[in-house]
Amino acid sequence: MPHTLDAEARDLLFLKARTNTAWLDQPVSDDTLRELYNLMKWGPTSANTTPARILFLRTKEAKERLKPALAPGNVGKTMAAPVTAIVGYDSKFYEHVPRLFPQMPAMSEMFASNPQLSETTAFRNGSLQGGYFIIAARAVGLDCGPMSGFDNAKVDAEFFGGQSWKSNFLCNLGHGDPAKLFPRNPRFDFDEVCKLL
Numbered sequence: 193m194p195h196t197l198d199a200e201a202r203d204l205l206f207l208k209a210r211t212n213t214a215w216l217d218q219p220v221s222d223d224t225l226r227e228l229y230n231l232m233k234w235g236p237t238s239a240n241t242t243p244a245r246i247l248f249l250r251t252k253e254a255k256e257r258l259k260p261a262l263a264p265g266n267v268g269k270t271m272a273a274p275v276t277a278i279v280g281y282d283s284k285f286y287e288h289v290p291r292l293f294p295q296m297p298a299m300s301e302m303f304a305s306n307p308q309l310s311e312t313t314a315f316r317n318g319s320l321q322g323g324y325f326i327i328a329a330r331a332v333g334l335d336c337g338p339m340s341g342f343d344n345a346k347v348d349a350e351f352f353g354g355q356s357w358k359s360n361f362l363c364n365l366g367h368g369d370p371a372k373l374f375p376r377n378p379r380f381d382f383d384e385v386c387k388l389l
């Protein structure tokens with residue numbers, strides 16, 4: 193068993209993986225979405241709270257429900273994508289603590305009685321899971337187009353009305369068209385943003 197990923201895997205997950213906005217005419221199966229979830233779910237979260245919740249929109253009808261909430265610049269790419277995921281989180285994630293973290297079931301009440309702590313925990317860990325989501329999507333051969341340019345309140349009202357689930361970001365999924373990529377922008381070098389103490 194190798195203990196590190198080889199160059200091909202590093203390319204797939206990071207070095208050659210790009211944010212995509214144009215899509216090839218290739219479908220994404222429900223099995224692939226299940227495969228994606230069954231990888232991402234193993235990424236760590238605090239007290240194993242796993243607050244992320246995901247809606248996979250893969251029909252025209254479902255996409256039409258999303259359309260009015262999208263920033264104008266995100267409409268075309270989203271309507272064209274084979275799948276758009278609403279990556280959200282459950283603000284009442286703590287109800288599941290006794291099952292997911294049986295070592296300390298009392299943490300459920302600790303979160304329930306402290307709305308600020310539970311919101312911070314849900315958003316932090318739900319966002320971490322959103323990162324795992326993107327890497328897992330790449331691992332199963334999909335390209336991603338994450339987006340925050342949309343009206344969260346509209347999405348929540350349309351898809352989660354009356355529930356404790358909230359939207360965090362959107363992520364288009366499919367097979368990106370490599371001919372339509374813009375040149376890649378730079379990243380900081382290690383010494384600019386990391387300190388070794």
Ligand SMILES: Cc1cc2nc3c(=O)[nH]c(=O)nc-3n(C[C@H](O)[C@H](O)[C@H](O)COP(=O)(O)O)c2cc1C
Pocket residue numbers: 209210211212213266337338339340341342361376377
């Ligand atoms: C949370 C998040 C929100 C983003 N929102 C948008 C968006 O609303 N519209 C858009 O076109 N791109 C959006 N992007 C795409 C970023 O601009 C892109 O991922 C970044 O420039 C890196 O591009 P690269 O992966 O090709 O290097 C978003 C990315 C992330 C991670």
